[in-house]
Amino acid sequence: LSDRITGSFKSLRSKGRLSASDVEETISQIRRALLDADVALPVVRSFTAAVREKATGAVASKALNPGQQVVKIVNDELVEILGGETRELDLSRRPAVIMLAGLQGAGKTTLAGKLGRWLRTERNRKVLLVASDLQRPNAVNQLQVVGGQAGVDVWAPEPGNGVGDPVAVARSGLARAEEYGYDVVVVDTAGRLGIDEEMMRQAIDIRAAVNPNEVLFVIDAMIGQDAVATANAFQDGVGFTGVVVSKLDGDTRGGAALSVRGVTGVPIMFASTGEKLTDFEQFHADRMASRILDMGDVLTLIEQAERTWDEQQQAELAEKMSEGSFTLDDFLVQMRQLKRMGSMKKIMGMLPGMGQYREALEAFDESSVGRIEAIVQSMTPAERTDVKILNGSRRQRIARGSGTTVQEINSLVERFEQARKMMQQVSRGGGVPGMPGMGG
Numbered sequence: 001l002s003d004r005i006t007g008s009f010k011s012l013r014s015k016g017r018l019s020a021s022d023v024e025e026t027i028s029q030i031r032r033a034l035l036d037a038d039v040a041l042p043v044v045r046s047f048t049a050a051v052r053e054k055a056t057g058a059v060a061s062k063a064l065n066p067g068q069q070v071v072k073i074v075n076d077e078l079v080e081i082l083g084g085e086t087r088e089l090d091l092s093r094r095p096a097v098i099m100l101a102g103l104q105g106a107g108k109t110t111l112a113g114k115l116g117r118w119l120r121t122e123r124n125r126k127v128l129l130v131a132s133d134l135q136r137p138n139a140v141n142q143l144q145v146v147g148g149q150a151g152v153d154v155w156a157p158e159p160g161n162g163v164g165d166p167v168a169v170a171r172s173g174l175a176r177a178e179e180y181g182y183d184v185v186v187v188d189t190a191g192r193l194g195i196d197e198e199m200m201r202q203a204i205d206i207r208a209a210v211n212p213n214e215v216l217f218v219i220d221a222m223i224g225q226d227a228v229a230t231a232n233a234f235q236d237g238v239g240f241t242g243v244v245v246s247k248l249d250g251d252t253r254g255g256a257a258l259s260v261r262g263v264t265g266v267p268i269m270f271a272s273t274g275e276k277l278t279d280f281e282q283f284h285a286d287r288m289a290s291r292i293l294d295m296g297d298v299l300t301l302i303e304q305a306e307r308t309w310d311e312q313q314q315a316e317l318a319e320k321m322s323e324g325s326f327t328l329d330d331f332l333v334q335m336r337q338l339k340r341m342g343s344m345k346k347i348m349g350m351l352p353g354m355g356q357y358r359e360a361l362e363a364f365d366e367s368s369v370g371r372i373e374a375i376v377q378s379m380t381p382a383e384r385t386d387v388k389i390l391n392g393s394r395r396q397r398i399a400r401g402s403g404t405t406v407q408e409i410n411s412l413v414e415r416f417e418q419a420r421k422m423m424q425q426v427s428r429g430g431g432v433p434g435m436p437g438m439g440g
């Protein structure tokens with residue numbers, strides 16, 4: 001998903017002016033990418049409609065850098081649809097009750113441990129986990145294991161305390177918590193592979209018995225297109241106040257997360273990112289948006305470039321390139337600009353079609369810009385304009401003057417010649433093979 005969206009951003013960014021059809025093209029690329037990532041159709045529709053409206057406005061206003069504006073609009077809309085601000089858990093009563101619901105295997109029991117640990121260490125709360133999943137033979141034991149890892153207590157049914165009756169276990173667990181001064185009770189419940197009435201009935205009964213502050217609906221990020229149906233069934237059945245997206249560590253495309261919030265309107269509160277209890281964090285819409293769009297890098301790049309890149313200078317350089325009068329001085333100017341833009345490798349890696357130069361990029365050492373400066377400054381104006389006059393004795397003089405070696409000068413001259421050749425090819429309009437976006 002992120003590759004394709006950043007791909008469409010790259011082509012946008014390279015344009016100085018945007019037309020309505022550029023906007024449409026971008027929107028249709030994003031639309032396809034979202035659908036491929038299993039984002040639900042209604043969510044995709046409202047998303048693209050909002051982006052279209054705002055982007056069209058940005059283009060019509062003839063604003064500076066419309067491409068960048070569109071990128072920002074897409075990001076902002078995504079943050080919006082993912083829920084905007086992070087919502088805190090409601091822990092207002094004592095004990096506060098948090099009930100977990102979701103399909104079997106979604107990650108509820110693991111979440112109980114994660115939440116228990118997080119509440120204990122990050123919120124300084126005394127936590128009791130309650131084992132109201134009596135469906136699976138090993139479920140109670142599993143909760144006891146994660147409770148032990150989390151360093152929190154577990155309420156498991158014993159004879160007289162509701163063996164075989166999950167509702168009674170929940171009720172007795174809450175009574176226990178009240179009696180022993182627990183701050184938070186986390187109720188683990190049973191799930192099925194599919195949604196069925198009996199399971200939903202049980203969840204509703206448990207809910208009625210413990211009157212939770214929060215019902216957290218746990219959903220596996222890899223669930224794909226079933227996300228909407230499942231979320232709707234739980235929303236219509238037991239109902240929920242928050243969403244936890246689990247298994248975000250996998251090869252997930254983020255579609256389920258987008259869909260659930262978009263369709264139910266209930267905020268995503270936590271993200272589970274692994275099997276360990278520490279693989280858990282509060283959900284931040286802006287970070288998820290970046291993750292989906294891989295935009296952290298893209299936005300930073302644009303901002304850095306904006307701050308430092310002198311368009312005038314660029315235009316001059318482009319002219320020199322096409323005239324073939326590009327000199328070492330110009331080369332130095334360009335190196336300095338690139339250096340100012342931040343990490344050279346990162347930037348070059350973002351240019352469309354630079355993949356084939358990755359090896360050369362890996363070898364590029366940013367600190368070498370300083371040495372290049374020294375070398376060029378030790379040259380006479382004539383030498384900078386025409387490297388062909390650099391014979392052996394001139395090279396030795398420059399090496400001494402710049403505190404470098406003849407080998408370094410040789411390699412700089414070689415690289416400069418390569419760059420000039422490449423630029424001439426580009427400016428002739430044909431473009432370098434395999435470097436779309438840089439040609440024409």
Ligand code: GDP
Nearest residue numbers: 104105106107108109110246247272273274275
């Ligand atoms: P439940 O049936 O809803 O209680 O689900 P479990 O908590 O038993 O989790 C089912 C499986 O998913 C277990 O093997 C967990 O270790 C695993 N699991 C849970 N959360 C995550 C997660 O965030 N990432 C990964 N990779 N695995 C998870």
Ligand code: MG
Nearest residue numbers: 108109133139
């Ligand atoms: Mg479980």
